[in-house]
Amino acid sequence: MAAATALLNLKKDFPLLVNEPTLVYLDSASTALKPRAVIEAVEEYYTNYSANVHRGLYDLSERATAAYEGAREKVRTFIHAGSSREIIFTSGTTASINLVALSWGRSMLKRDDEIILSILDHHSNIVPWQLLAKDIGCKLKFIDCDSKGRLKLDQLSKLLSRRTKLIALSHVSNALGTINQLTTLTQKAHAIGAKVLIDAAQSVPHMPLNVEHLNCDFLAFSGHKLGGPTGIGVLYAKEELLKQMPPVFGGGDMIREVHTDHSSWNDLPWKFEAGTPPIAQAIGLGAAIDYYAKIGMSKVRAHEHALTEYALKKLAELPGLTIYGPADAAEQSGVISFTLEGVHPHDISSLLNEEKIAIRAGHHCCMPLMDRLKIPATARVSFGVYNSTEDIDRLIEGLKKVQKIFKV
Amino acid sequence: MDIYRDTIIELYKTPLNKRRIEEADITHSGANVTCGDRVRIYLKLDKAGSEGVIGDASFEGEGCAISIAMASLLTEELKGVRVDEVLKWDQETLFDLLGTEVGATRIKCALLPLETIQKGLTGAA
Ligand SMILES: Cc1ncc(COP(=O)(O)O)c(C=O)c1O
Numbered sequence: 001m002a003a004a005t006a007l008l009n010l011k012k013d014f015p016l017l018v019n020e021p022t023l024v025y026l027d028s029a030s031t032a033l034k035p036r037a038v039i040e041a042v043e044e045y046y047t048n049y050s051a052n053v054h055r056g057l058y059d060l061s062e063r064a065t066a067a068y069e070g071a072r073e074k075v076r077t078f079i080h081a082g083s084s085r086e087i088i089f090t091s092g093t094t095a096s097i098n099l100v101a102l103s104w105g106r107s108m109l110k111r112d113d114e115i116i117l118s119i120l121d122h123h124s125n126i127v128p129w130q131l132l133a134k135d136i137g138c139k140l141k142f143i144d145c146d147s148k149g150r151l152k153l154d155q156l157s158k159l160l161s162r163r164t165k166l167i168a169l170s171h172v173s174n175a176l177g178t179i180n181q182l183t184t185l186t187q188k189a190h191a192i193g194a195k196v197l198i199d200a201a202q203s204v205p206h207m208p209l210n211v212e213h214l215n216c217d218f219l220a221f222s223g224h225k226l227g228g229p230t231g232i233g234v235l236y237a238k239e240e241l242l243k244q245m246p247p248v249f250g251g252g253d254m255i256r257e258v259h260t261d262h263s264s265w266n267d268l269p270w271k272f273e274a275g276t277p278p279i280a281q282a283i284g285l286g287a288a289i290d291y292y293a294k295i296g297m298s299k300v301r302a303h304e305h306a307l308t309e310y311a312l313k314k315l316a317e318l319p320g321l322t323i324y325g326p327a328d329a330a331e332q333s334g335v336i337s338f339t340l341e342g343v344h345p346h347d348i349s350s351l352l353n354e355e356k357i358a359i360r361a362g363h364h365c366c367m368p369l370m371d372r373l374k375i376p377a378t379a380r381v382s383f384g385v386y387n388s389t390e391d392i393d394r395l396i397e398g399l400k401k402v403q404k405i406f407k408v
Numbered sequence: 409m410d411i412y413r414d415t416i417i418e419l420y421k422t423p424l425n426k427r428r429i430e431e432a433d434i435t436h437s438g439a440n441v442t443c444g445d446r447v448r449i450y451l452k453l454d455k456a457g458s459e460g461v462i463g464d465a466s467f468e469g470e471g472c473a474i475s476i477a478m479a480s481l482l483t484e485e486l487k488g489v490r491v492d493e494v495l496k497w498d499q500e501t502l503f504d505l506l507g508t509e510v511g512a513t514r515i516k517c518a519l520l521p522l523e524t525i526q527k528g529l530t531g532a533a
Binding site for chain 1: 445
């Protein structure tokens with residue numbers, strides 16, 4: 001196999017795989033396994049300096065603050081943002097998108113303004129906008145996709161109008177793996193004064209990403225899909241927007257002065273971080289970023305590209321297997337959705353579980369996309385840096401066994 | 409898993425009572441949105457005998473092997489049973505019918521047909 005040189009060999013860095021050597025984990029799009037360095041960083045915080053941040057006047061708190069703000073700086077470097085004032089810690093992608101809807105959306109949008117989303121989007125990039133639309137009476141439009149799950153970006157000119165205020169869509173589809181090309185879309189949006197939000201939950205962990213090149217206004221991702229802890233995520237937004245946006249949550253840390261009749265807000269980014277933040281989680285995310293940065297995101301992408309190419313070829317050899325999505329490793333991340341004729345995806349997943357192979361089955365939080373593709377559910381495999389071609393061989397053996405049991 | 413025995417696979421591939429009853433007294437639909445399982449059940453009450461006995465039962469729908477096999481077995485078992493009896497059926501009844509227990513990850517699939525039937529019966533009563 002020509003691409004073999006691209007493959008990484010990192011299972012040993014992941015304690016869960018060391019403890020469960022026979023497990024084949026193929027659900028990284030849902031959440032990624034944690035490298036030892038992340039677990040150790042969290043343990044180090046809880047064991048040796050678990051103080052609050054931004055308040056204590058003692059050494060431990062100073063150390064915690066330095067580690068928390070250090071993690072923010074790591075995020076900034078990782079996604080190539082201009083300033084750490086543009087990096088807001090949230091609890092995850094979902095919270096980041098909701099924050100934009102509640103703050104920017106409610107303060108900047110009016111009745112009959114329009115927001116463009118895509119049919120590939122995760123519920124977390126649909127429902128917050130539906131709530132906003134219901135609240136203020138703005139309208140939602142959807143960019144359609146073709147039968148291979150590729151966005152019909154040529155439709156954009158028709159969807160854009162002078163009422164368009166925002167295009168919000170996923171960078172990479174979590175259900176099909178499609179990588180959306182967003183440069184032209186962003187230019188077109190900006191040309192008419194609309195903003196662009198990118199749901200990067202499935203791209204930040206899997207490929208090099210540069211917010212300045214993307215020139216997006218907002219970008220959201222989750223720490224746990226990058227091997228960090230759960231409960232931590234990031235909202236990147238351009239500083240000029242964050243300055244205009246009102247806070248959503250009020251409380252400690254986000255204020256400068258509080259009086260009984262009014263308050264004033266803290267500087268960026270803390271204006272949007274009310275209360276004690278997820279300190280251990282942010283420190284863990286910082287460690288995850290160090291881990292991935294050391295490998296290099298181009299190498300991560302090359303590894304997952306090689307695995308995807310290998311898996312697409314092997315899967316296509318199985319009779320009755322249909323792949324949803326581009327079915328081309330150049331156009332998709334390490335996510336492959338498929339169905340097997342005569343076997344429901346849930347039965348595939350349950351039977352593979354018997355073989356210690358973990359995959360996902362269902363609508364993948366993309367019900368509008370499933371409706372569009374006219375299928376109730378798919379089985380989905382997704383790769384991480386710790387997967388190998390042996391894992392895919394085990395998957396193929398498992399699927400053959402499923403076919404045998406179902407006599408298809 | 410014990411559940412994927414040949415008998416269950418057979419019931420999935422060639423289900424029993426998978427048809428519509430045109431003159432049904434009760435029809436009701438249910439779905440497990442997370443799985444994409446959908447069933448619609450049809451019940452014909454036997455008026456000739458004692459009131460409230462199920463004369464005929466059938467279903468339509470799509471779903472996994474567990475939900476389809478379960479719907480087959482249930483609709484078969486329902487015939488001739490009193491409505492108030494059916495309302496007492498629970499998870500254990502289903503495990504008896506299946507001949508095995510179903511774990512937490514798949515219990516919703518097994519429960520869907522019975523829940524749909526019971527909702528149909530109470531809604532109609
Ligand atoms: C594309 C996409 N957007 C958003 C989310 C939501 O992420 P979280 O649940 O971490 O907030 C996910 C996670 O499944 C995703 O894949």
